[in-house]
Amino acid sequence: MPQPVLDLTASSIDITRALCDIPSESGHEGQIADAVEAAVRQAEHLEVIRDGDTVIARTHLGRDQRVVLAGHLDTVPIAGNVPSHVETIDDREYLWGRGSVDMKAGVAVQLKLAVELSAPLVDVTWIWYDHEEVAAELNSLGRIARTRPELLAGDFAILGEPTSAQVEGGCNGSLRVELRAFGTRAHSGRAWVGENAIHKLAPALAVLADYQPKTIDVDGLAYREGLNAVGITGGIAGNVIPDEGMIHVNYRFAPDKTVDEALEHVRDLFPDMEITVVDRAESARPGLDAPLAQQFLAAVGGQAKPKYGWTDVARFSALGVPAVNYGPGDPLKAHTDDERCATDEIRACETGLRHWLLGE
Known part of the structure; x- marks a missing residue:
């Protein structure tokens, strides 16, 4: 090919369409990373660094401040929604295709501005990275934070995650655990000989069904939490009493707490269950009190909102870099079979970022 x-x-x-038409499911970002690298290397004002399937482009203009703008190149699996196309619904134009919302439209805006803006008011580090849509330990920003943290350094960061062209501060954290119950295996014809582990899951399911998630104010933004069963397994055959059952639980927690505090809350809810941590990702506070964040919010307009889903702003927050989310696309359309991004939001994000970076 x-x-x-x-x-x-x-x-x-058009750049968004071109990106959407390059398949880049998580773990298969090489081709799109090659295309991005080749394109930005043509800009003489950028230093370009390749780290795995992550492409980093930086200005070195001697400005007093540096901002980081980042976006991931990977998508969830394609579901018959490539190649992309443009279609109008109720007088509004949309670009359809896998990744159009999450988050190739945001990447397209960043790529265009990276090569066009040779003299922004701040130095800029542009990062396009791989393995965001999978387990946190595979995320290349995490790898770079561990091995080359200087590449992520800045006074402020913006993730191009879909926000319908509105600023969303910080993000909820995410904790995934497995709750296990154990019993004694037996023939189902003589069930009284055994002890049914699946039945032992009932109290935990009742706790989950009755749980009332909180909405917590953090620095003026209201973050809604969630605690839900996202999977359940148990049993080996239709005539065997199961000796083990498991519920997979996801806790989305507000940035008023650390992931360790979130885990302690889960342990308090299920004191009699064996708990195995599957995945953990820290939350991030809004980051809107930084002067650059205030300038950015004023430049793009609107009122900041909370980010309910986890994003890589948390990685920057952990490094002491305040970060927000800002990108085209309705997040409710992310990962859907009819994923589509309003083209006016793509234009709005390009205009907002351009004005802010040039001080217009």
Whole structure:
């Protein structure tokens, strides 16, 4: 297959389409990373660094402050929604295709501005990275934070996650655990000989069903939490009393607590269950009190909102870099079979970022 070529002189909408038409499911980002690297290397004002399937481009203009703008290149699996196309619904134009919302439209805007803006008011580090849509330990930003943290350094960071072109501060954290109950295996015809582990899961399921998630104010933004069963397993055959049962639980917690505090809350709710941590990701406070954040919010307009889903703003927050989410696309359309991004939001994000970076 010939290597795709990205024309970054095209409109941000056309660049989005080109990106969507390059399959890049998590673990298969090499081709799109090659295309991005080749395109940004043509800009003489950028230093370009390749780290695995992550591409980093930086200005070195001697500015007093540096901002980081980042976006992930990978998508969830394609579901018959590639190649992309443009369609109008109720007089509003949408770009359809896997990744159009999460988050190739945001990446397209960043790529266009990266090559066009040779003299922004701040130095800029642009990062396009791999393995965001999978377990946190595979995320390349995490790898770079461990091995080359200087590449993530900055005074403020913006993630191009879908926010319908509105600023969303911080993010909820995410904790996934497995709750296990144990019993004694027996023939189901003589069930009284055994002890049914699946039945022992009932109290935990009742706790989950009755749980009332909190809405917690953090620095003026209201973060809604959630605690839910997302999977359940148990049993080996239709005539065997199961000796083990498991509930997979996901806790989305507000940025008023650490992931360790979130785990302690889960342990308090299920004191009699064996708990195994599957995945953990820290939350991030809003980051809107930083002067650069205030300037950015004023430049793009609107009122900041909380980010309910986890994003990589948490990685920057952990490094002491205040970070927000800002990108085109309705997050409710992320990962859906009819994933589509309103083209006016792509234009709005490009305009907002351009004005802010140039001080217009």
